[in-house]
Amino acid sequence: MTSHPTNRRAFLSTASVALTTAVAGCLSDDDNGGERDDADEPIVDVAEATASEGVTDPEAWAGVEEIRLEGHVGGWVGASPDHVDRIENPTLVLVEGQEYAITWENRDGVKHNLALYDAEGEIVDEYATGVLEDVGATATLAFVARPEMTTYICEHQPVIQYGDIDVLED
Known part of the structure; x- marks a missing residue:
């Protein structure tokens, strides 16, 4: 042939x-x-986010109770507080025993959730949001900071959509 x-x-x-x-x-x-x-609302591409981990000075995090993130396939992008704005996968500095809320928004229409993990790669106290896949959908995870929390992660893109958590003693 x-x-x-x-x-x-x-x-x-x-x-x-x-x-x-x-x-x-x-x-x-x-x-x-x-x-x-x-x-009219720009979707921030993860490539436009700052590559650094942002401010990890405990004084900058004093008084922070709510954290806002945007979910993208390429990573989480900080929205607030101001010192994490436009930071890709910012490190979150929390105080042990303090109550927090992380609100995140799906910005690309891909499946995302947010879960808090320990060093062994297990979810801490079932702290995880449901899965969202619609652009603009939001979820809030309320929790109490615990020393075993080391990472926040999207379980659908765990290799690229994760950030560190530093829990300080009260």
């Missing part, structure tokens, strides 16, 4: 375009043909 390079190239080219189109459709923000309903 004779091979026809032209036909193979044509097939591969067509298959490549079809695959690209299918993938782009799957990653669309919504069902409006790729148009976002919140087009």
Whole structure:
């Protein structure tokens, strides 16, 4: 049988375009043909986040009770307090025994959740949110800081969407 390079190239080219189109459709923000309903609100790309871990000085964290994060496939991006704003996977500095709330927003329409892990890779006291996959959906995790908390993580992207937790003694 004779091979026809032209036909193979044509097939591969067509298959490549079809695959690209299918993938782009799957990653669309919504069902409006790729148009976002919140087009005036910029979605911060993880690549635009600062690469450093942010401020870990305990004095900067004094009085912080609520932390806001944005969930992206490439990582968590800090939104507040101000010293974690635009920081990728910021280190959270907490005080043992203090109550906190982490509110996070899905910013890319991919499945995310947030869970608090210990050094053995186990969830601490079932501290985890449900899974959200709609752009703009939010979840809040209320918890009491415990010394065994070492990491916050998205269980769907655990290799790239995680950050450290430093729990200080009261």
